[in-house]
Amino acid sequence: MKDTDTRTRTRPRPAASERENESETETTDERDVLDCPECGGKIVADSGHGETVCSDCGLVVAENEIDRGPEWRAFDSREKSQKSRVGAPTTKMMHDKGLSTNIDWRDKDAYGRSLGSRQRAKMQRLRKWNERFRTRDSKDRNLKQALGEIDRMASALGLPETVRETASVIYRRALDENLLPGRSIEGVSTSAVYAAARQAGVPRSLDEITDVSRVEKSEIARTYRYVVRELGLEIQPADPESYVPRFASALDVSDEAEGRARQLLRNAKEQGVHSGKSPVGLAAAAVYAAALLTNEKTTQAAVSEVADISEVTIRNRYHELLEAEQDLQLA
């Protein structure tokens, strides 16, 4: 991980629809406009989410200002007024932030008198229904937010529609099985994306996932393990070959080299050289080795860059890959 300083972290720009909404929600008085150190573009102090962010490259200059914007987002003026922050202070301790109706369990009226049996039965029914609606509402809102997040991350990672759908399904299942309490919506939706991408055979490394998520790597990993276990998802370790096309095209190497890379990986697999090693490292090394074999110019540094893996690892892996290749020819 390169970004040790949390204040200068780049982030993918929000989807167009979101940005439009933010700018029209915001009153346009006294904004600070400065030049971005990163790309020279304009930085507008606001964004409505307590962040000061460059509109061109997404560089986050300052975070943790007070967010005065409305809750979530609004699509028309009716929703906007409904969701604006007016009303009782909310608490995060309750799943519905303490805004819902509560019916006392005591069978007394407002003056403390006991209720008749008819009234008691009525109250009993009301309690039951109130409870039902309340939990359903909260799950709805929860799901809405999570699906938005899943969409945002998936598109930032360039994942196809199908992956988003599986991610949503995974999230829904997690919600239905009550896996959420004690875990953040963010964390679980990130895990869902990670799992879905792997299941679909278009894996993204944990680091790549972490870059687009709002939670830390360790939490994602923890939540991911938990979700996979509880849901009984069957996910094989990522196949190194599935990283090859992405690296190959990022490095502009020929199809021939790409084929060689796959071949190298298959050989390695048969000889069991690959177990225990990171699939990303293997894939990166294979691409590098293949480029070498086909006389194309690539540097370890370049491969290391696109694969986000150290050069040392590439060196070690690609020696092993070439050895495996030789052993195979001798046998």
Add this chain to the structure above:
DNA sequence: ATGGTTTTTACTGCGTC
């Protein structure tokens, strides 16, 4: 918590353009 394995970081030496 611990120990074993893998990956990363940092540094050095070698050959080439």
Add this chain to the structure above:
DNA sequence: GACGCGGTAAAAACCAT
């Protein structure tokens, strides 16, 4: 002399126990 590459040692991260 800068660059690409190789190797090494030590630190850090990761994993299973």
